[in-house]
Amino acid sequence: MHSFAKREMDMNILVIGAAGMVGRKLVAALLAAGQVGGKAISALTLADVVAPAAPGGTLPHTLVAADLSQPGVAEGLIAARPDLIFHLAAIVSGEAEADFEKGYRINLDGTRLLLEAIRHESQNAPYRPRLVFTSSIAVFGEPLPSVISDSHEHTPLTSYGTQKAICELLLADYSRRGFVDGVGIRLPTIAVRPGLPNKAASGFFSGIIREPLAGQEALLPVDESVRHWFASPRSAVGFLLHAAALDTGLLGAQRNLSMPGLAATVGEEIAALGRVAGPKAVGLIRRVPDPVIAGIVAGWPQAFEAKRARALGFVGETSFDEIIRIHIEDELAVVSK
Amino acid sequence: MHSFAKREMDMNILVIGAAGMVGRKLVAALLAAGQVGGKAISALTLADVVAPAAPGGTLPHTLVAADLSQPGVAEGLIAARPDLIFHLAAIVSGEAEADFEKGYRINLDGTRLLLEAIRHESQNAPYRPRLVFTSSIAVFGEPLPSVISDSHEHTPLTSYGTQKAICELLLADYSRRGFVDGVGIRLPTIAVRPGLPNKAASGFFSGIIREPLAGQEALLPVDESVRHWFASPRSAVGFLLHAAALDTGLLGAQRNLSMPGLAATVGEEIAALGRVAGPKAVGLIRRVPDPVIAGIVAGWPQAFEAKRARALGFVGETSFDEIIRIHIEDELAVVSK
Numbered sequence: 194m195h196s197f198a199k200r201e202m203d204m205n206i207l208v209i210g211a212a213g214m215v216g217r218k219l220v221a222a223l224l225a226a227g228q229v230g231g232k233a234i235s236a237l238t239l240a241d242v243v244a245p246a247a248p249g250g251t252l253p254h255t256l257v258a259a260d261l262s263q264p265g266v267a268e269g270l271i272a273a274r275p276d277l278i279f280h281l282a283a284i285v286s287g288e289a290e291a292d293f294e295k296g297y298r299i300n301l302d303g304t305r306l307l308l309e310a311i312r313h314e315s316q317n318a319p320y321r322p323r324l325v326f327t328s329s330i331a332v333f334g335e336p337l338p339s340v341i342s343d344s345h346e347h348t349p350l351t352s353y354g355t356q357k358a359i360c361e362l363l364l365a366d367y368s369r370r371g372f373v374d375g376v377g378i379r380l381p382t383i384a385v386r387p388g389l390p391n392k393a394a395s396g397f398f399s400g401i402i403r404e405p406l407a408g409q410e411a412l413l414p415v416d417e418s419v420r421h422w423f424a425s426p427r428s429a430v431g432f433l434l435h436a437a438a439l440d441t442g443l444l445g446a447q448r449n450l451s452m453p454g455l456a457a458t459v460g461e462e463i464a465a466l467g468r469v470a471g472p473k474a475v476g477l478i479r480r481v482p483d484p485v486i487a488g489i490v491a492g493w494p495q496a497f498e499a500k501r502a503r504a505l506g507f508v509g510e511t512s513f514d515e516i517i518r519i520h521i522e523d524e525l526a527v528v529s530k
Numbered sequence: 531m532h533s534f535a536k537r538e539m540d541m542n543i544l545v546i547g548a549a550g551m552v553g554r555k556l557v558a559a560l561l562a563a564g565q566v567g568g569k570a571i572s573a574l575t576l577a578d579v580v581a582p583a584a585p586g587g588t589l590p591h592t593l594v595a596a597d598l599s600q601p602g603v604a605e606g607l608i609a610a611r612p613d614l615i616f617h618l619a620a621i622v623s624g625e626a627e628a629d630f631e632k633g634y635r636i637n638l639d640g641t642r643l644l645l646e647a648i649r650h651e652s653q654n655a656p657y658r659p660r661l662v663f664t665s666s667i668a669v670f671g672e673p674l675p676s677v678i679s680d681s682h683e684h685t686p687l688t689s690y691g692t693q694k695a696i697c698e699l700l701l702a703d704y705s706r707r708g709f710v711d712g713v714g715i716r717l718p719t720i721a722v723r724p725g726l727p728n729k730a731a732s733g734f735f736s737g738i739i740r741e742p743l744a745g746q747e748a749l750l751p752v753d754e755s756v757r758h759w760f761a762s763p764r765s766a767v768g769f770l771l772h773a774a775a776l777d778t779g780l781l782g783a784q785r786n787l788s789m790p791g792l793a794a795t796v797g798e799e800i801a802a803l804g805r806v807a808g809p810k811a812v813g814l815i816r817r818v819p820d821p822v823i824a825g826i827v828a829g830w831p832q833a834f835e836a837k838r839a840r841a842l843g844f845v846g847e848t849s850f851d852e853i854i855r856i857h858i859e860d861e862l863a864v865v866s867k
Binding site for chain 2: 293343345346350358369
């Protein structure tokens with residue numbers, strides 16, 4: 194009796210993609226909270242293609258370095274019957290475009306193998322874990338309205354967006370059939386991304402804030418009128434935790450949600466930087482127009498209604514000043530300790 | 531030189547799902563036309579899980595009885611490098627719902643194996659066939675507006691609809707990457723379906739016309755106010771042939787199209803039957819309300835704008851009288867010969 198009661202109240206959590214930027218922040222937040230939706234975390238399994246760092250504290254944990262798309266890996270992760278699964282693992286957009294087979298293998302087959310492992314496990318004995326899946330606004334492509342509604346079609350313009358859109362469909366169907374209790378969340382572009390500049394076409398959105406705050410020059414390849422859709426890393430973690438505890442009875446058959454975010458132009462980003470960090474920081478932004486990047490970014494979503502997600506209690510930022518302050522609090526304050 | 535010139539002007543066609551109702555009519559139409567888009571048909575391969583009937587005439591043909599989802603089958607079909615491929619093969623909605631694994635194997639994996647076989651063939655030597663894929667209005671699910679626009683999201687409420695929606699995404703991505711020249715067409719509900727009554731929830735839409743025209747009683751399980759979206763089998767074949775010769779440069783990245791159709795209520799169907807076949811035929815319809823069927827049908831699409839398809843020259847029927855007359859011409863006239 195005791196162990197049964199404990200089992201009902203405790204939560205065994207699996208994080209796939211735990212070594213990534215959002216994954217690491219999610220694990221830290223789970224450890225800090227110690228619970229999800231009022232249930233104490235009893236065990237944590239962290240998986241990624243590279244070994245995730247061990248979480249601090251005394252919580253029983255397992256670290257797994259494995260590729261979800263390889264035979265047996267998903268079954269191995271699901272054998273422990275985690276109550277809650279975060280699936281964040283993916284090949285990023287640029288790599289999925291450069292390596293067609295790898296993108297489909299990791300982003301589509303990996304997710305399908307995970308869903309199949311859960312379905313097979315549910316056929317042995319009742320099992321229906323909560324699965325929180327990170328999708329992307331890359332499922333949307335031209336033609337796009339200036340504000341995208343919750344019922345807009347998916348016409349992805351990249352293989353990455355295609356793979357995410359397919360996984361959303363699978364998540365909804367496996368949930369409808371009762372094999373899993375899925376929630377897919379379409380993340381806005383995350384800003385300010387910590388770390389070094391990368392070659393992603395979206396990199397400058399973070400770079401023009403992050404580099405000047407560190408006293409370094411940042412290149413701006415597009416016009417200040419370019420408008421895009423943002424949330425902070427802190428909000429991304431908040432979305433994941435909210436999805437983990439959400440009453441999925443409210444979702445009906447529509448298991449995938451565009452997350453709330455902040456629509457801001459590059460000019461508004463720069464104005465916010467000026468307010469938060471002063472004109473010297475703004476002066477470190479150097480305009481070097483890049484028609485290739487400008488062309489890519491021109492096809493990207495600018496804003497979403499995100500009515501359903503807001504009504505379900507998901508909360509993002511309301512100003513770019515707030516996004517910059519979160520970066521300072523969560524990244525720079527730690528560094529200067 | 532001669533064989534090269536011949537190759538450019540001729541067309542080698544593969545029909546997958548050639549033994550089905552639409553497949554058989556398509557093959558008959560291809561043979562009657564002898565050409566597609568001005569190019570003479572030089573060879574025809576007819577494939578299905580059961581051996582398709584041999585086409586009449588003197589055209590070189592190959593009959594293949596094989597399951598597309600089995601290893602090597604797609605490669606075998608693509609080895610002859612067909613210029614034009616019609617992919618109509620699918621497990622129907624009811625069976626895909628009853629047998630989860632079979633539905634995903636045939637409807638998703640079969641199509642993906644076909645796309646992969648084409649991609650691999652294109653890596654040996656330049657190859658980019660036209661692929662016409664039959665999707666379905668089952669990709670749409672609740673909540674639905676009374677008239678569905680060309681940019682409405684896919685929220686399928688069946689595994690069949692999920693599989694079709696996924697194949698649409700794959701078709702678009704493989705086309706965007708240049709591996710195939712795909713056109714996906716979402717067929718309306720086909721009426722009047724020839725043959726015996728079946729157990730499909732949609733069966734009555736055809737049955738209340740077909741059975742009375744044959745002097746037999748037909749059951750009507752829903753209210754006369756139920757509205758749905760129709761095209762004749764002749765239009766379905768017309769859509770396929772039009773898609774085969776379409777200038778796909780006009781499609782951009784959006785390779786999938788909701789076909790035009792006719793929105794009609796059951797009451798309008800019955801009124802048309804009265805006009806075409808008289809009150810005796812109408813008197814053979816027996817109202818036997820079935821709450822289960824009524825419930826299923828209540829979630830189905832009622833009408834589409836289909837603006838893009840109409841602008842691209844796809845043409846459906848404009849009255850149910852026309853749909854009934856086509857059934858009489860194409861099915862009953864043959865029987866009475």
